[in-house]
Amino acid sequence: MEKLKNLKNMTSKDVKEYMLNNAIYFVIGAMILFIIISEPSFLNFNVFKNILTQSSVRLILALGVGGIIILQGTDLSLGRNVGFTAIITGSFLQSHTYSARFYDTLPDWVWNTNSLGEVVGFEWYFYILVLILVMLVGAFFSAINGFVVAKFHVHPFLATLGGSVALYGILLLYFNTSDAGPQPIGSLDPTFGSFVGVWDVFGFEIPLLVVYSVGVATIMWFIWNKTTFGKNMYAVGGNPEAAKISGVSVIKTTVMVYILAGFLYGIGGYLEVARVGSANSAFGFNYELDAIAACVVGGISFSGGIGKISGAVAGVLMFTVISYGMVYLGIDAYYQYIIKGVIIVAAVALDTRKYIKKT
Amino acid sequence: MKNDYLLQIKHLSKSFSGVKVLDDVEISVKPGSIHALMGENGAGKSTLMKCLFGIYKQDEGSFYLDGEEFNFTDPKDALENGVSMVHQELNQVLQRTVIDNVWLGRYPRKGLFVDEKKMYEDTVKLFNSIGVEVDPTAKLADLSVSERQMVEIVKAVSYEAKVIVLDEPTSSLTENEVDKLFQIMRTLKKQGIGLIYISHKMEEIFTISDYVSVLRDGHYIGTKKTSELNMDTIINMMVGRDLEHRFPHKAHKVGETVLEVKNLSTYYKPYVKDVSFELRKGEILGISGLVGSRRTELIEAIFGARTKASGQLILNGQEIQNNNTVQAIKNGFALITEERRETGIYPVSDITFNSTIANIDSYKNKIGLLQNSQMQKDTARMIEKMRVKTPSQKELIRALSGGNQQKVIIGRWLLLNPDILLMDEPTRGIDVGAKYEIYQLMLDLVSQGKSIIMVSSEMPELLGITDRIGVMSNGQLAGIVNTKDTSQEELFKMTTKYL
Numbered sequence: 001m002e003k004l005k006n007l008k009n010m011t012s013k014d015v016k017e018y019m020l021n022n023a024i025y026f027v028i029g030a031m032i033l034f035i036i037i038s039e040p041s042f043l044n045f046n047v048f049k050n051i052l053t054q055s056s057v058r059l060i061l062a063l064g065v066g067g068i069i070i071l072q073g074t075d076l077s078l079g080r081n082v083g084f085t086a087i088i089t090g091s092f093l094q095s096h097t098y099s100a101r102f103y104d105t106l107p108d109w110v111w112n113t114n115s116l117g118e119v120v121g122f123e124w125y126f127y128i129l130v131l132i133l134v135m136l137v138g139a140f141f142s143a144i145n146g147f148v149v150a151k152f153h154v155h156p157f158l159a160t161l162g163g164s165v166a167l168y169g170i171l172l173l174y175f176n177t178s179d180a181g182p183q184p185i186g187s188l189d190p191t192f193g194s195f196v197g198v199w200d201v202f203g204f205e206i207p208l209l210v211v212y213s214v215g216v217a218t219i220m221w222f223i224w225n226k227t228t229f230g231k232n233m234y235a236v237g238g239n240p241e242a243a244k245i246s247g248v249s250v251i252k253t254t255v256m257v258y259i260l261a262g263f264l265y266g267i268g269g270y271l272e273v274a275r276v277g278s279a280n281s282a283f284g285f286n287y288e289l290d291a292i293a294a295c296v297v298g299g300i301s302f303s304g305g306i307g308k309i310s311g312a313v314a315g316v317l318m319f320t321v322i323s324y325g326m327v328y329l330g331i332d333a334y335y336q337y338i339i340k341g342v343i344i345v346a347a348v349a350l351d352t353r354k355y356i357k358k359t
Numbered sequence: 360m361k362n363d364y365l366l367q368i369k370h371l372s373k374s375f376s377g378v379k380v381l382d383d384v385e386i387s388v389k390p391g392s393i394h395a396l397m398g399e400n401g402a403g404k405s406t407l408m409k410c411l412f413g414i415y416k417q418d419e420g421s422f423y424l425d426g427e428e429f430n431f432t433d434p435k436d437a438l439e440n441g442v443s444m445v446h447q448e449l450n451q452v453l454q455r456t457v458i459d460n461v462w463l464g465r466y467p468r469k470g471l472f473v474d475e476k477k478m479y480e481d482t483v484k485l486f487n488s489i490g491v492e493v494d495p496t497a498k499l500a501d502l503s504v505s506e507r508q509m510v511e512i513v514k515a516v517s518y519e520a521k522v523i524v525l526d527e528p529t530s531s532l533t534e535n536e537v538d539k540l541f542q543i544m545r546t547l548k549k550q551g552i553g554l555i556y557i558s559h560k561m562e563e564i565f566t567i568s569d570y571v572s573v574l575r576d577g578h579y580i581g582t583k584k585t586s587e588l589n590m591d592t593i594i595n596m597m598v599g600r601d602l603e604h605r606f607p608h609k610a611h612k613v614g615e616t617v618l619e620v621k622n623l624s625t626y627y628k629p630y631v632k633d634v635s636f637e638l639r640k641g642e643i644l645g646i647s648g649l650v651g652s653r654r655t656e657l658i659e660a661i662f663g664a665r666t667k668a669s670g671q672l673i674l675n676g677q678e679i680q681n682n683n684t685v686q687a688i689k690n691g692f693a694l695i696t697e698e699r700r701e702t703g704i705y706p707v708s709d710i711t712f713n714s715t716i717a718n719i720d721s722y723k724n725k726i727g728l729l730q731n732s733q734m735q736k737d738t739a740r741m742i743e744k745m746r747v748k749t750p751s752q753k754e755l756i757r758a759l760s761g762g763n764q765q766k767v768i769i770g771r772w773l774l775l776n777p778d779i780l781l782m783d784e785p786t787r788g789i790d791v792g793a794k795y796e797i798y799q800l801m802l803d804l805v806s807q808g809k810s811i812i813m814v815s816s817e818m819p820e821l822l823g824i825t826d827r828i829g830v831m832s833n834g835q836l837a838g839i840v841n842t843k844d845t846s847q848e849e850l851f852k853m854t855t856k857y858l
Binding site for chain 2: 306
């Protein structure tokens with residue numbers, strides 16, 4: 001009601017401002033409409049399912065980097081972090097029947113044997129152990145970035161750029177310790193592969209990835225909105241000085257946001273390698289771009305302190321719909337890059353416009 | 360022994376690089392009283408507050424709260440011990456709600472999660488106890504300055520504040536909002552809280568305060584009951600000095616009109632509304648007004664640094680367009696900004712760079728490369744003419760004193776040979792001796808036929824050096840008076856004309 005009244009009182013200047021402030025949604029809406037009109041078969045359950053599946057891991061990663069963006073930061077090491085955690089996951093979870101495994105021998109307790117003493121696969125808890133391991137690895141490297149940013153006041157762009165390069169070196173060192181020699185890690189355990197299959201609910205096949213990402217998003221919603229930590233994150237991002245005066249530890253909050261992001265990168269790497277089915281040393285490269293772009297399109301602002309989980313979800317979905325739609329229409333890949341690039345810059349320009357002081 | 364005073368400041372002194380900015384200052388605040396702190400800009404009020412809140416360390420003197428000596432390490436420490444300040448520039452997280460800001464740093468918890476219900480109820484209780492009517496769930500960015508101030512006051516109260524300092528809280532409030540604020544202040548007073556009220560507005564001082572303490576040039580002049588004072592006695596306490604030797608002798612002649620500003624308004628907030636005036640050749644026109652009266656915005660609009668909504672500029676009888684700063688510079692304007700460190704100097708560059716940068720195009724040779732020798736020659740001339748004290752022109756500008764930095768900046772603009780200089784607080788933060796030199800320089804410039812518009816918050820400075828003074832009030836020009844026929848009192852009155 002209030003809003004409606006405001007709408008009526010708007011002058012032409014206000015209308016112009018409103019249109020400009022939300023222009024990115026109008027543009028993306030128009031593009032989606034264009035895709036649907038050009039290819040009506042786009043509106044179909046399978047396409048819908050594919051888009052959701054493709055959005056899933058990207059959403060988990062976007063939720064990680066989203067918190068960092070709320071702190072007026074960014075994370076260029078996301079891709080390498082996902083790559084490293086994916087490689088670690090893959091290195092432990094290759095099929096027992098495969099001869100050129102990363103680890104020739106794993107301790108006996110990881111194997112699940114049948115009554116004849118033959119290995120049939122991994123013990124159930126080993127999958128969980130690997131997940132916890134990669135979450136810790138992801139958090140560890142992200143925490144270093146956060147510490148450097150908070151303690152030494154290194155700009156997040158540079159801290160994570162350096163972090164990204166160094167992490168790539170560590171990733172290669174690990175990759176080369178393979179018992180089978182440096183080669184792509186493939187032939188993953190089939191049970192592990194089934195983690196990213198579908199869940200049959202009365203004939204409806206729901207992709208498990210979607211279930212996971214909805215779960216993660218729900219947990220993140222509670223963390224961002226309902227915990228002290230989440231509120232402190234917004235405060236530090238919005239006005240670090242005010243937060244400090246009110247007794248919020250800026251360093252602790254910053255490091256914790258990066259650690260949380262690292263956990264999500266670990267989950268992302270774990271699920272992504274299961275989805276793709278193999279990993280080489282270039283795995284994850286440039287993933288940060290999609291994740292950051294989705295955040296920005298979804299209204300998580302680089303000016304800090306602003307952003308919602310729903311925004312990240314919307315941003316990821318819009319970005320995936322556009323990407324998928326362009327492939328669906330058979331648009332040349334080169335043009336796809338151009339269009340995506342323009343969307344990112346336009347989103348940032350329009351977002352920045354909202355917050356700069358006009359003179 | 361029961362102590363009569365809540366907060367006592369005794370024998371406080373503080374110097375910055377040899378200049379005494381506070382000299383043996385005393386303030387004593389009684390519980391349940393409103394204590395006004397007055398003084399011109401530069402009298403030492405903000406330095407005093409910074410010492411109180413631990414941002415500066417005093418050279419001498421001590422603070423007592425309820426009879427016990429203390430020294431706060433930072434504003435947070437002060438806040439937790441019951442002393443808080445509501446700044447003119449509110450330091451809040453604008454993107455968050457009222458509740459989140461009030462309880463920032465100490466959110467109550469219920470298990471894993473923040474106890475939103477308790478926060479809400481506690482906030483409402485606080486609001487009711489002091490009569491604040493603000494929606495606790497509103498986002499701060501959507502509130503007015505007045506409402507945001509109240510949130511800050513409530514926050515102070517929630518820390519069980521004993522003393523609250525209000526720094527010019529009414530400078531951007533409407534009359535109704537001021538009434539509302541005063542009501543709240545009276546409620547706080549009844550609860551036994553001591554309030555220190557910093558303000559320039561005489562009427563408000565008489566309406567709300569119980570005691571008035573006055574500082575002048577860092578000296579403590581005295582504390583009196585407000586009921587024993589009137590406007591004249593206060594102004595006398597604040598100014599009370601002879602202005603004779605603080606300003607160079609004026610001998611310049613004012614000529615014909617060079618610039619006409621007609622109905623100038625700005626497009627974006629803060630709005631300048633319908634300002635018209637004339638500037639004459641060889642004239643120093645002062646612009647006075649309270650903080651927030653948009654003096655800076657006015658000269659920025661003239662200089663093309665702000666988008667105009669309407670209005671004309673007529674230079675020597677011809678209409679000109681200053682739509683951006685490049686055009687303004689071409690039209691012979693120069694702007695010396697208020698925030699020297701932020702928008703004036705290039706701190707990590709040398710004097711040569713700092714003095715030639717605005718005019719850098721003119722140092723190009725035939726193939727477009729810069730000629731160092733010419734730049735050095737001009738810089739050397741500038742240093743001599745402006746009497747900049749520096750070992751060499753290779754010195755980084757940040758190594759110079761404030762006064763010398765200001766001279767370099769003025770010199771930078773003079774290398775462009777402008778006709779009209781817009782100066783925003785040209786003597787802010789520089790010592791008395793350097794001020795005299797800047798005044799002399801300004802008078803030299805107008806004697807050469809240049810014209811100056813000078814924004815200043817220091818009344819004596821305006822009265823001492825300008826030919827005419829225009830007074831801004833709430834974005835509008837309240838009037839222009841001849842300097843020799845006016846008084847501080849008249850100017851004070853004009854500043855509140857459109858509030």
